[in-house]
Amino acid sequence: xxxxxxxxxxxxxxxxxxxxxxxxxxxxxxxxxxxxxxxxxxxxxxxxxxxxxxxxxxxxxxxxxxxxxxxxxxxxxxxxxxxxxxxxxxxxxxxxxxxxxxxxxxxxxxxxxxxxxxxxxxxxxxxxxxxxxxxxxxxxxxxxxxxxxxxxxxxxxxxxxxxxxxxxxxxxxxxxxxxxxxxxxxxxxxxxxxxxxxxxxxxxxxxxxxxxxxxxxxxxxxxxxxxxxxxxxxxxxxxxxxxxxxxxxxxxxxxxxxxxxxxxxxxxxxxxxxxxxxxxxxxxxxxxxxxxxxxxxxxxxxxxxxxxxxxxxxxxxxxxxxxxxxxxxxxxxxxxxxxxxxxxxxxxxxx
Amino acid sequence: xxxxxxxxxxxxxxxxxxxxxxxxxxxxxxxxxxxxxxxxxxxxxxxxxxxxxxxxxxxxxxxxxxxxxxxxxxxxxxxxxxxxxxxxxxxxxxxxxxxxxxxxxxxxxxxxxxxxxxxxxxxxxxxxxxxxxxxxxxxxxxxxxxxxxxxxxxxxxxxxxxxxxxxxxxxxxxxxxxxxxxxxxxxxxxxxxxxxxxxxxxxxxxxxxxxxxxxxxxxxxxxxxxxxxxxxxxxxxxxxxxxxxxxxxxxxxxxxxxxxxxxxxxxxxxxxxxxxxxxxxxxxxxxxxxxxxxxxxxxxxxxxxxxxxxxxxxxxxxxxxxxxxxxxxxxxxxxxxxxxxxxxxxxxxxxxxxxxxxxxxxxxxxxxxxxxxxxxxxxxxxxxxxxxxxxxxxxxxxxxxxxxxxxxxxxxxxxxxxxxxxxxxxxxxxxxxxxxxxxxxxxxxxxxxxxxxxxxxxxxxxxxx
Numbered sequence: 001x002x003x004x005x006x007x008x009x010x011x012x013x014x015x016x017x018x019x020x021x022x023x024x025x026x027x028x029x030x031x032x033x034x035x036x037x038x039x040x041x042x043x044x045x046x047x048x049x050x051x052x053x054x055x056x057x058x059x060x061x062x063x064x065x066x067x068x069x070x071x072x073x074x075x076x077x078x079x080x081x082x083x084x085x086x087x088x089x090x091x092x093x094x095x096x097x098x099x100x101x102x103x104x105x106x107x108x109x110x111x112x113x114x115x116x117x118x119x120x121x122x123x124x125x126x127x128x129x130x131x132x133x134x135x136x137x138x139x140x141x142x143x144x145x146x147x148x149x150x151x152x153x154x155x156x157x158x159x160x161x162x163x164x165x166x167x168x169x170x171x172x173x174x175x176x177x178x179x180x181x182x183x184x185x186x187x188x189x190x191x192x193x194x195x196x197x198x199x200x201x202x203x204x205x206x207x208x209x210x211x212x213x214x215x216x217x218x219x220x221x222x223x224x225x226x227x228x229x230x231x232x233x234x235x236x237x238x239x240x241x242x243x244x245x246x247x248x249x250x251x252x253x254x255x256x257x258x259x260x261x262x263x264x265x266x267x268x269x270x271x272x273x274x275x276x277x278x279x280x281x282x283x284x285x286x287x288x289x290x291x292x293x294x295x296x297x298x299x300x301x302x303x304x305x306x307x308x309x310x311x312x313x314x315x316x317x318x319x320x321x322x323x324x325x326x327x328x329x330x331x332x333x334x335x336x337x338x339x340x341x342x343x344x345x346x347x348x349x350x351x
Numbered sequence: 352x353x354x355x356x357x358x359x360x361x362x363x364x365x366x367x368x369x370x371x372x373x374x375x376x377x378x379x380x381x382x383x384x385x386x387x388x389x390x391x392x393x394x395x396x397x398x399x400x401x402x403x404x405x406x407x408x409x410x411x412x413x414x415x416x417x418x419x420x421x422x423x424x425x426x427x428x429x430x431x432x433x434x435x436x437x438x439x440x441x442x443x444x445x446x447x448x449x450x451x452x453x454x455x456x457x458x459x460x461x462x463x464x465x466x467x468x469x470x471x472x473x474x475x476x477x478x479x480x481x482x483x484x485x486x487x488x489x490x491x492x493x494x495x496x497x498x499x500x501x502x503x504x505x506x507x508x509x510x511x512x513x514x515x516x517x518x519x520x521x522x523x524x525x526x527x528x529x530x531x532x533x534x535x536x537x538x539x540x541x542x543x544x545x546x547x548x549x550x551x552x553x554x555x556x557x558x559x560x561x562x563x564x565x566x567x568x569x570x571x572x573x574x575x576x577x578x579x580x581x582x583x584x585x586x587x588x589x590x591x592x593x594x595x596x597x598x599x600x601x602x603x604x605x606x607x608x609x610x611x612x613x614x615x616x617x618x619x620x621x622x623x624x625x626x627x628x629x630x631x632x633x634x635x636x637x638x639x640x641x642x643x644x645x646x647x648x649x650x651x652x653x654x655x656x657x658x659x660x661x662x663x664x665x666x667x668x669x670x671x672x673x674x675x676x677x678x679x680x681x682x683x684x685x686x687x688x689x690x691x692x693x694x695x696x697x698x699x700x701x702x703x704x705x706x707x708x709x710x711x712x713x714x715x716x717x718x719x720x721x722x723x724x725x726x727x728x729x730x731x732x733x734x735x736x737x738x739x740x741x742x743x744x745x746x747x748x749x750x751x752x753x754x755x756x757x758x759x760x761x762x763x764x765x766x767x768x769x770x771x772x773x774x775x776x777x778x779x780x781x782x783x784x785x786x787x788x789x790x791x792x793x794x795x796x797x798x799x800x801x802x803x804x805x806x807x808x809x810x811x812x813x814x815x816x
Contacts, residue, residue: 001790008794016802023806125806164357171798174806177566 009171016172023125023178027194027206028079032093034199035075039097044074044337046204047087047094048108051276053078055321057330058203064334070341072103076204084110085139088260089130099267104341106333107260109273109285109294112142112253114158125178128168136166142253211323213316220312232318235279236310240303242283249284254293261295272296272340277309277329278319296344298336300329352393353521354607355561355804362390363611370615371541380508380535383615387517391480394521398479401439406507406514408435409489413496413503413510425497432493440486443479448682481521483679485514487646492528494650501529509535518611522604524622524642531617539616547789549613551781554793556606558800564599565805567592575732578742586742593732594725595763598626601640630716631708632696632723643679647672658701666698673697680731685739689730696723 024032035042046056058074065072077090091105117127131139139162143155194206216232223230229237264271275285277300289297303310309332314325321329352359366386373379392399408431415428492513495501504510513531574581574589581589605622612619622642629635636644652672658665670691677690700708708716726743733739781789 001786004787004790005794005797008791009798010794012795012798013801016798020802123806128806168357172802174802174804176799176802177562177805 013170013172016175017170020172020175020179022129023174024129028082028090028126030194030196030199031077031079031204032090033196034204035077035094036097037200038075038203039094039102040100041073042075043072043101044104044106045094045102046074046076046078046106046274047082047091048078048106048274048276049082049087049110050078050080050206051278051320052076052106052108052274053080053082053204053206054208054316055276055326055329056333057205057207057326059205060327060330061334061337064331065338068334068338070338073101074203076202076206078108078204078206080206083115084112084256085114085135085142086126086130088138088256089132089135091260091264095263095267095269099269102269104270104272104337105264106272106274106298106337109275109282109288109297111251112138112256113146113251114139114143114162116154116158117161123168125174128165128173131162131165131169133166136162138253138256138259142256145253146251148251205326207323207326208316208320213322216315216317232279232312232315235281235318236303238281239279239301242281246281246283247287249287249291249293252284252288252293257293270296270341270344272298272337274333275299275301277301277303277306277321277325279303279310280319296340298333298340300332300336306332352390354604354611355557362386363614367614376538377508379539380512383517384508384512384515387512387515387520390517391515391520394480401443401479401482402485402515402520403511405436405439405485405489406511408432409493409514410504410507410510412493414505416493416496417503429493429497433490436486436490436493440482443482445678445682452684484523484525485520487525487643487679488528489514491525491646491650495527495529501532504528504532506535516612516617518608518615518617519619522601522608523640524605524608524620525646526619526642527646530620534617541616544614544616546614547781548778549610550793551778552606552613553610554796554800556603556608556610558803559599559603559606561603561804562800564596564603566803567596567599569805571596571732575734575738575742578738579745590725590729590732590742594627594728597728597731598623627721627724628717629720629724630713631700631705631720632693633700633705635720635724636693636697643676647676651675662702665701669697669701670694684736685730685733688736689727692723692727692730 023029035045044061046052046058053076056074056076056078058076061074062072065074077094079086079090082090087107087110091107094102094105117123140159143158143162147155194202194204220230220232223233261271273289273294273296275282275297282301285294285297285301286299288294289299300306300309308314309321309325309329311325314321314328316322316325352362366382369382370379373382388399388402391402412428412432415431416425419425419428492501492510496503509532512535513526513528516526516531519526571589571593574586575593578586578589602623609619609621620642622640624638624641626635626638629638652668655668655671656664657668673690673694674687675690676693677686677688680686680689699705708719711719729742730736730739733742781792784792
C-alpha cells in the first residue's frame with residue numbers, strides 16, 4: 001500500500017516536473033526571460049548579488065568597453081539576495097542556451113555556505129527551485145566544510161532544510177500553481193523586481209527607485225551628532241585592516257568552485273570572478289586568489305585602492321552603491337575587464 | 352509548527368505510529384501530551400508556561416467547585432477561573448488596544464496634559480498563538496462544572512490533554528470539555544478509525560489552505576495593499592477572493608485538525624457547513640465557525656436572557672454577543688465594527704425584515720446573505736477603518752487585475768473542486784475502492800495538490816486570533 005502510494009506520488013510529480021516550468025521567483029523569471037530574448041547578441045553576462053544587480057549598469061559598461069576598443073554587449077543577470085548556489089544554478093541556465101556570442105561570465109565571488117532562511121519571507125519559490133541533486137550535494141558539502149557553528153544543532157537544522165528543499169523540488173511543489181499564475185505579477189514584490197520591459201531596456205540593471213538613501217544619510221547625521229563613527233565608517237575601517245581570521249579560506253568550498261570553472265570553460269566561455277566594492281570584510285577573497293583557486297579576479301574590495309567607490313556620497317546604504325556609484329563602478333569595471341581580456345588574449349597568443 | 356509545514360507529516364507519522372503501538376491508554380495520553388507541547392513549543396516554547404498555568408488554574412477551579420459546600424465558594428472558584436483566563440487573554444491580546452484607544456480619545460478631548468498623550472507605555476507583548484481558542488475551551492470546562500453539566504475531572508493528565516490536544520490547540524475547533532473528556536475516559540481502538548475518510552479529509556483541508564487560500568492571497572494582498580490604484584471591478588474581485596481565502600484558510604485548518612484527531616481516535620466537532628450557501632445571516636452563523644458561535648450562544652447569549660425577554664432585550668443581547676465576537680477575532684476597531692455589522696443584520700432579520708426575507712426565493716436570499724458577508728469581510732480584512740472606507744467608496748484607479756482574471760478563475764475552479772471533493776458521492780466511490788487502488792488514487796491526488804500550492808505561502812489567518 002505504502003509502496004503503491006509512493007510510486008503514484010513520485011510518478012505524477014515527475015510528470016508535472018517534466019511538463020511545468022521551473023518556478024523562478026524574486027525577479028529572476030523576468031530577467032531570465034529578457035536574457036533569453038537578447039541572448040544571441042550578448043557577449044558578457046554578470047552574475048551575483050544585489051551589490052552587482054544595483055551596481056553594474058550594462059549601458060555604461062558597454063560604452064566604456066567600446067571606448068577601449070571592445071564593442072561588447074553585456075547583460076546583468078544578478079538578482080537581489082542571490083547567493084553562490086543560486087547563481088550557480090542561473091549560470092547553468094545561461095550555459096544551457098548555448099555559448100552563441102557569449103565570451104565571458106563575470107561571477108561575484110561569494111561563500112557557498114547555505115544560510116538560515118528568513119522566517120518573515122516564508123518558503124519562497126526561489127529557495128526551492130535550484131535544489132537539484134548536484135547543487136544540494138554542493139550545499140551539504142559546503143556546510144560540512146564550515147562546521148564551525150556555535151550551536152552544532154544549527155548544522156543539523158541547515159542540512160535538514162537543504163534536504164527538505166530537495167524533496168520539495170523533486171515533488172514538483174508549487175509548479176502547477178506557478179505556471180497557472182504566471183500571467184499575474186502582483187506589484188507588491190518585496191524585492192521591487194523589474195518589469196519585463198525594464199529588464200529588456202536596462203539589460204538586467206536593477207536601479208534603486210530613488211538615487212539617495214535617506215536612511216543612510218540619517219544614520220550618518222545621527223552618528224556625527226553623537227560624535228561617533230557611523231556603522232558604515234566602522235565597517236569601512238575594518239575593511240581597511242583585515243585580520244588573519246578574515247583571510248581564512250579553510251571553510252571555502254574549492255571543489256564547487258573548480259566544478260563551476262570547468263563547466264564554464266567546457267562551452268568555450270571565460271569565467272572571470274569579481275569582488276564588488278563592499279565594506280563587509282571579505283579578505284578571504286584575496287587569499288583565494290593568491291592561492292590560485294580563482295582563474296582571474298577583478299577585485300574592488302580595497303577602500304585604499306578604490307577610495308572613490310567608498311565615498312559616502314556614492315553609497316545608497318552600507319553595502320550598496322547608489323546611481324552615481326554604480327556609474328563609476330561600471331566604468332572602472334569596464335577598464336579592469338578590458339585589461340583582463342587583453343592579458344588573456346596575450347596569454348593565448350603566447351601559447 | 353503548523354499543518355502545512357514540511358516537517359509536520361514526519362512529526363505526525365511518528366506520533367501516529369507510536370500512539371497505536373503503545374498498549375496502555377495512560378501511556379498513549381502521555382505521548383499525546385508530550386507531542387502537543389512539542390507541537391506548540393516549536394513555535395515559541397516560552398508560551399507553553401501559559402497553557403500549563405491555565406490548565407492548573409482550571410484543574411484547581413474545577414475541583415474547588417466540585418468540593419465546595421456553599422454557593423458562595425463555588426462562585427468564588429468560578430470567578431477565579433474567569434478572572435485568570437480572561438485576565439491572561441486581556442493582558443496579551445487587548446491591553447495595548449485599550450491603552451491606544453484611551454490615548455486616542457484623550458488626544459481628541461485635549462487631555463494630553465494628564466499623561467494620556469500618545470507615546471510609549473504600551474506593553475508590546477507578543478500574542479501567544481491560539482490563546483483565544485484554548486482560553487475559551489478552559490472557560491467552558493469551569494462553567495460546565497459550575498453549572499453541574501459536567502463532573503470535575505480529578506485526572507490532571509486528561510484535563511491537560513483536553514486543553515493542549517495539538518490538532519485543535521492553535522486554531523480550533525473550540526472543543527467542549529463535555530465532548531472531549533468522556534473520549535479520554537474510554538479506550539481508543541484503531542479498528543474504529545476511519546483511516547481513508549480521515550486521510551481524504553486531511554488532503555481536502557490541505558488543498559483548501561495551501562492551494563485555494565494561499566493562491567487567492569496573491570490577488571487579495573495586492574488589492575488591499577493599495578485599493579485606490581485599482582478599478583472598482585478589481586476591488587470587488589479582491590474582496591470576493593478574500594471571502595474565498597478566509598474560508599479556505601480557516602475551514603481547511605479545521606478539516607486538517609478534525610482529520611488528525613480522527614487518525615488518533617478522537618472526534619472533534621464540525622466547524623463549517625457550506626457557509627456561503629446560507630440564506631440569511633442567522634443561517635450563516637449556523638454554518639460558519641460553528642464551535643465559536645455555539646460557544647457564544649451557550650455561555651453568553653442564553654445567560655444574558657437570549658430572545659426570551661422581548662425584542663429590545665434580544666437586540667441588546669445580540670449586539671453584546673457580536674461586539675464581543677468581533678473583539679474575540681482581534682484587538683482592532685475593524686473587528687469590532689465587523690461584529691456589530693453582523694449583529695445589526697441579525698437584529699433586522701428578527702424584526703419585520705426577516706419576514707420579508709422569507710418571502711424571497713432561495714437564490715435571492717442567498718445573494719443577500721453573501722453580499723452582507725462580503726461587505727463584512729472588507730471591514731475584517733482592511734488594516735483600518737479608513738482603508739476599508741477607501742476600498743468601498745473612493746473613485747476607482749486605473750490598475751486592473753485583468754491579468755489576474757485567468758488566475759482568479761483558476762482559484763474559483765479550485766474552490767469548486769474542493770466542494771466536489773468533500774461531497775458525499777466522491778467519498779462513497781473512494782470507500783468502494785480496493786486498498787491498492789485507494790493508495791494509487793491518494794498518491795496521485797497528493798502529487799497534484801503539492802504542485803498546486805502557493806510557495807510564497809501565508810500563515811494561517813486564524814492563528815493570530
